[in-house]
Ligand SMILES: O=C(NO)N[C@@H](Cc1ccccc1)C(=O)O
């Protein structure tokens with residue numbers, strides 16, 4: 001499909017708590033695909049459903065080196081449904097973040113250095129992983145979106 005408009009600061013959907021996904025159906029797949037196409041068009045390394053106006057608990061983590069994040073590690077994009085943090089490092093690390101919903105801003109944000117996380121894939125299967133560094137950062141940034149938190153609410 002064609003990229004969708006990305007909701008920006010002030011749009012109420014960005015400040016809601018997104019609802020858990022219960023139906024792993026064709027509609028969910030279509031929404032995930034729209035999010036992927038929209039993220040790609042914006043050269044994003046992640047995107048959360050609320051950013052395309054969908055208040056559901058899923059996001060995409062897709063770290064890749066591009067002109068916006070030249071040092072980003074490369075990984076295959078992962079659609080994470082009903083994501084959870086199971087454990088997190090005490091160590092926090094500051095790093096630059098941008099947000100497709102907060103155009104033109106780059107802010108230094110403190111995040112956990114590593115995370116143990118779980119999520120469901122589009123077929124409903126549960127997965128676990130330990131994430132660290134920039135990928136852990138993207139996960140935390142996207143999870144914030146599912147809880148109605150954007151970069152601007154994270155400024156120290
Ligand atoms: O706005 C989003 N996702 O919500 N996209 C951000 C994701 C991100 C997260 C953390 C650090 C850098 C970048 C982007 O610039 O591609």
Ligand SMILES: [Zn+2]
Nearest residue numbers: 098099100101
């Ligand atoms: Zn964002």
